[in-house]
Amino acid sequence: MFDLTENPISVSTFAEQLRNETCGALVSFDGWVRNHNEGQQVLRLEYESYPALAIKEGEKILAEALQRFPIARVVCVHRTGSLDIGDIAVWVGVSAPHRGEAFDACRYVIDEVKLRVPIWKKEHYLDGDSGWVNCEACATAKHNHHHS
Amino acid sequence: MKTIHIEYFAILREQAERASESLLTDAPTAEALFQELQSAHGFAAPRNFKVAINDEFSVWAAKLQDGDRVVFIPPVAGG
Numbered sequence: 001m002f003d004l005t006e007n008p009i010s011v012s013t014f015a016e017q018l019r020n021e022t023c024g025a026l027v028s029f030d031g032w033v034r035n036h037n038e039g040q041q042v043l044r045l046e047y048e049s050y051p052a053l054a055i056k057e058g059e060k061i062l063a064e065a066l067q068r069f070p071i072a073r074v075v076c077v078h079r080t081g082s083l084d085i086g087d088i089a090v091w092v093g094v095s096a097p098h099r100g101e102a103f104d105a106c107r108y109v110i111d112e113v114k115l116r117v118p119i120w121k122k123e124h125y126l127d128g129d130s131g132w133v134n135c136e137a138c139a140t141a142k143h144n145h146h147h148s
Numbered sequence: 149m150k151t152i153h154i155e156y157f158a159i160l161r162e163q164a165e166r167a168s169e170s171l172l173t174d175a176p177t178a179e180a181l182f183q184e185l186q187s188a189h190g191f192a193a194p195r196n197f198k199v200a201i202n203d204e205f206s207v208w209a210a211k212l213q214d215g216d217r218v219v220f221i222p223p224v225a226g227g
Contacts, residue, residue: 031227047226050157050219052203078226087187090227110227118219119226120158132159133225 002058004049006081009088018095020072027102028111031090033083037133041126047080047089050118054078061112069105071096077110078119149174150214154180159222164189179208182220196201 001017011030018026033045063076071094078090088131096102122135152175156166175181177198185191198221199206202214212218 046156048161049199049226050155050221053200053219053221056203057205113171114224114227116224117222117226118157118224120222123156129216132222135159135225144181 001075002055002062003075003077004051004054004080006079009077009079009091011088011091013046014077015093017075018073018093020095021082022034022097023072023095024097025059025099025102026093026095027099027106028091028093029106030088031110032034033087033089034083035085035125040123040129042085042123044085044124045089046088046122046124047078047083048120048122049078051119053128054117054119057117058113059076061106061109061116064112065105065109067092069096069110071102071105073111076113078113078117150212150216152212153215153217154181154185155217155219156191157219160220163191173212176211177208178181178206178210178212178218179198180207181218183210185220191220194209194222197221 035042058076062076065074074094076092083089092106094102094106122130123133124130149172151170152173154169156164173184173191175184180193191206199208200219200221202217
């Protein structure tokens, strides 16, 4: 199950969904909001998604993980809206009979989610500036458009 | 002419100063539609942008049909 939520991610609730008597391993990944990025101090973040396609692409990644790795269950949840430093932005959990495949599948899911799922992150900095991450060129053009 | 519905997210929503709009257009492809909107809203060159039509990833050369819902996707940054 891939989900988007505006509420704090309750890890124990999602971990419980992974329980399975054939499994000897649960591997999970917490993505936290960090207080700095590329030399700038970050105060808070906003995540925005394109929900219909984000859920579709997220579910596709989870289906791929279930096909590629001998795992039992996999869940990924991503926050949207305004987040503070230390909040969980994304959570991935995988249960599997053996730990190796659970680690591999967990890594696969978080890497693919970051690459493919239409979710964007806006950082608000200590100096009052803000910016959409990975989109430096777009921001520059906006600046020129308004002031040149 | 056909009517195309466009939804904006993230930086494009801010630059367009709206979350969506419907446009009567002759643009034959997604690429031509972006170019039309680029001059209207001052969007940057769509470097590494993707495009979705009716909630599916598509290609820039895709032919637009009347009533299509189009979303331009700037580089993503989840996680």
